[in-house]
Amino acid sequence: MGSSDKVLSYPAELKYVKTHEYVRVEGNDATIGVTAFAADQLGDVTYVELPKVGQTFKRDEKFGVIESVKSVSDLYMPCSGKITAINEKLASEPEIVNSDCYGEGWMIKVALDNPSELSDALTADGYKDFVVD
Amino acid sequence: MTTMQLKETPLASWHRENGGRMVDFAGWNMPVQYKSIVAEHMAVRTKVGLFDVSHMGEFIVTGAGAHQFVQFMIANDLDKLTGPNMALYTQFVMPDGGTVDDLIVYRRQEDYLLVVNASNIDKDWAWLKKHIDSFQDVDMINVSDEVGLLALQGPHAKDVLSALIGRSLDDMKAFTYGSGTASGIEIGFGRTGYTGEDGFEIFVKTAETEKLWKLLLQAGAQYDIEPCGLGARDTLRLEAGLPLYGHELSEEISPLEAGIGWSVKLGKSDFSGKEALMRQKENGFKKQIICIKAEGKALPRQDYAVYAGQEKIGIVTSGSQGIFVGYPIAFAMVPAAYAKVGQALSIEIRGSQVPVTVVKRPFYQRP
Structure with a gap:
């Protein structure tokens, strides 16, 4: 169900999971958001429900909800860890998920429990193949 | 992919080639959006939008x-x-x-x-x-297969159609019908719509539907016309307080219960359903469609439960962001006792009770 009209980007330096979150790893810290594919499929994002700083999650646990005019989806942790920051800007400008999902539209920052958990995450090319099929 | 053969309007190829995101709507392969539902909704409220409703x-x-x-x-x-x-x-x-x-x-x-x-x-x-x-x-x-139908909606709809048929439409009243010729194409049109804006629903032969669509887009270019999908059609009609069959109207919901009693004329001669509607009017009806404004940002959606205190009293029949009014809105079916404007209720959204208020219909009325 790939979109034929828009070219969606998947930066090579990120890791991806099949629930459509990306992870930007910097040492033991990670920044997490949703992929361009997810943002495009959801359409106009109206609301992002995020956890509180200090909460801990296991990999694959639900950490939030993303809602668009069209639909609502759960957000899942690509890796275990403790929330160190949330993107406060999403409360007033949820549409930045659509305009800049890998930059301004990030969702949470996490202190990783176990960075090796991400060894089986998808590469940009692997994720691209996954969403095109 | 569904294995069922979806029906297509004469514009299906155009939609696919122009970024339309196609979905199954009532067995029809239709665009739910092109650019974005928000952009298309706002185009109709502030400029002009064009919808393919040839499936009707x-x-x-x-x-x-x-x-x-x-x-x-x-x-x-x-x-x-x-x-x-x-x-x-x-x-x-x-x-x-x-x-x-x-x-x-x-x-x-x-x-x-x-x-x-x-x-x-x-x-x-x-x-x-x-x-x-x-x-x-x-x-x-039944001429459904021979007729294409395009809805041109928004404050500039009149200017666009008028330019195309070469005559002023200033004197054409709402809910009247006219005809004309657009670059040699015979069209009929009602000053009607399903968005809460001024506009026209334009009938054309199936074979000429795509040509007319393109002519309308050309004529509308100076007003920044947007092709609009069924997503915006739904958010626009909801904001305008208009019922959608299968949601606010059904074989279980009468027009009186749906809150459109203004269109039911019990004083006229006998008609199908008259006795039942008269009984409903005389005895009062038990359930009713209400308009709801929700607090916060989470959206009430179809089938979410409506509560009065601890008691579940009804369900949401349609809900979304009120894109122009700027807050979450919904229609819900509740017992008539809870239908008064100002009534405080709540909707369960993902396990939380979100406060809502019954408000007057419609949510949006054009200036």
């Missing part, structure tokens, strides 16, 4: 007995159409008060044109056929 059904009723037949089948009063080229919004109602469909009836020079919901074409046809034999001198044909 059209029946033509002719003959000396056509008036009597149509008058019996609808809950509004056909006699309000005092001359040709006039239209009204109405419903087909079952003997128990449930709604078969809602529709627009156009009285034209020689016939009546009935425009029905795509999802109900077969059901409506069977319903009308079941009754037509009791009337003399009346014929009905």
Whole structure:
């Protein structure tokens, strides 16, 4: 169900999971958001429900909800860890998920429990193949 | 992918080639959006938008007995159409008060044109056929496959259509019908719509639908016209307080319960459903569609539960972001006792009770 009209980007330096979150790893810290594919499929994002700083999650646990005019989806942790920051800007400008999902539209920052958990995450090319099929 | 063969309008290829995100709507392969629902919604509120609604059904009723037949089948009063080229919004109602469909009836020079919901074409046809034999001198044909229908909606709709047919539409009243020629294409059009804005629904032969679509987009370019999908059509009609069949109207929901009693004329001669509707009016109805404004940002959606205190009293029938008004809105079905404007209720959204208030219909009224 790939979109034929828009070219969606998947930066090579990120890791991806099949629930459509990306992870930007910097040492033991990670920044997490949703992929361009997810943002495009959801359409106009109206609301992002995020956890509180200090909460801990296991990999694959639900950490939030993303809602668009069209639909609502759960957000899942690509890796275990403790929330160190949330993107406060999403409360007033949820549409930045659509305009800049890998930059301004990030969702949470996490202190990783176990960075090796991400060894089986998808590469940009692997994720691209996954969403095109 | 679904294995069922989806029906397509004459514009299906155009939609696919121009970024339309295609979905299955009532068995039709239709665009839910092109750019974005928000952008398309705002275009219709502030400029002009163009919708392909060729999936809708059209029946033509002719003959000396056509008036009597149509008058019996609808809950509004056909006699309000005092001359040709006039239209009204109405419903087909079952003997128990449930709604078969809602529709627009156009009285034209020689016939009546009935425009029905795509999802109900077969059901409506069977319903009308079941009754037509009791009337003399009346014929009905289903021209749904021969007719394309485009909805041009928004404050600049009049300017766009007027430029295309080469005459002023300033004097054309809402719910009237006219005809014209656009670059050699014969069109008929009602000053009607489903968005809460001024606009036109334009009938054209199937084979000329794509040509007309492109002409309208060209003529609308100076007003930044946007092609719009069914997503924006839904958010626009919701904001304008208009019911959608299968949500706020159904075989279980009468037009009175849906809150559109203004279109039901119990004083007219006998019609299908009249007795049941009279009983509902006299005895009061138990349940009712209400308009809800929700607090916060989470959106109320179809089938979410509505609560009065601890008690579950009803369900959301349609809900979304009110894109122009700027807050979450919904229609819900609740017992009539909770339907008063100002009533505080709550909706369960993902396990939390979100406070909501019953508000006056519509959410949006054009200035």
